[in-house]
Amino acid sequence: xxxxxxxxxxxxxxxxxxxxxxWTGLGDRTSFVTGDATALPFAxxxxxxxxxxxxxxxxxxxxxxxxxxxRVLRPGGRFVVYDVLQGxxxxxxxxxxxxxxxxxxxxxxxxxxxxxxxxxxxSVVEETDSSAASRDWFSAMAARIAASGPPPVTFxxxxxxxxxxxxxxxxxxxxxxxxxxxxFVCT
Numbered sequence: 089x090x091x092x093x094x095x096x097x098x099x100x101x102x103x104x105x106x107x108x109x110x111w112t113g114l115g116d117r118t119s120f121v122t123g124d125a126t127a128l129p130f131a132x133x134x135x136x137x138x139x140x141x142x143x144x145x146x147x148x149x150x151x152x153x154x155x156x157x158x159r160v161l162r163p164g165g166r167f168v169v170y171d172v173l174q175g176x177x178x179x180x181x182x183x184x185x186x187x188x189x190x191x192x193x194x195x196x197x198x199x200x201x202x203x204x205x206x207x208x209x210x211s212v213v214e215e216t217d218s219s220a221a222s223r224d225w226f227s228a229m230a231a232r233i234a235a236s237g238p239p240p241v242t243f244x245x246x247x248x249x250x251x252x253x254x255x256x257x258x259x260x261x262x263x264x265x266x267x268x269x270x271x272f273v274c275t
Contacts, residue, residue, distance in 0.1 A: 098122035126152035130160045137161070139168040145186050148194045150201075154208035167210055167274045173198050175219075175265040181257040183250055184267075198270050210274035222269040223262035230255045 102120040109118040123129045126149050138157055147153050157167055172186065174195035187193035196204065198217075205212055232239075233252050247254060261267040 126156055128156045128160055132159055133162045134160045135162065135165060137166045137168075139170070141170045142172060142186065144169065144201075145172045145195050146192055150194070150196060150204050151207065154204055154210070158209045164275060168271065169201070169205070169274070170269070170271045171201070173201055173268045173270050175261070175267045177265040180261045180266045183254050184257050184261065185247055185251070185254045188250070195267065198268060201270070201272065205272060205274055212272050212274050214271075214273040216271045217268055218271065219262055219265075219268045223259060226255055226258045226262065230259055 099122065102122060105120045109115045121129060125147055138161055144150050144153060161167060172195065174197045182189050202212060
């Protein structure tokens with residue numbers, strides 16, 4: 089049975105993100121805070137742009153998250169969502185990188201995401217389905233791990249020792265069209 093890890097301390101994640109920003113020369117252009125995506129700790133119209141990368145699949149209240157994103161963006165601001173969505177061909181295989189079981193996985197279909205974005209006041213100006221590229225990337229990673237074992241630094245460092253199974257399931261879910269990876273660019 090895979091060992092379940094405690095959720096990381098958000099303060100430690102912010103410290104790590106700050107350090108990585110320093111390493112990449114972006115320390116003077118970034119800051120990191122913890123908070124609830126459905127109740128953001130920012131003023132109205134505070135940002136010109138915002139993005140989420142693989143976030144909403146763990147948030148049950150997507151409508152609340154998207155309303156908050158709209159609230160903190162200035163009029164005309166750009167919002168980009170890159171996420172894993174429910175595919176047309178059935179329930180997903182677990183564990184996956186974002187959830188070990190269905191209790192923390194909250195996928196919606198591309199149609200549902202478009203509707204949620206519209207309901208929050210966004211207009212989708214571009215949509216890109218990158219499922220084939222995602223499948224190829226995870227397939228190559230799973231093949232490298234199977235052939236030569238994991239590299240010294242791997243996603244297993246923060247996702248746990250069952251990451252190889254997560255990667256195999258991710259490939260299967262993408263190949264069987266149980267999930268999609270889609271980017272929405274919105275104003």
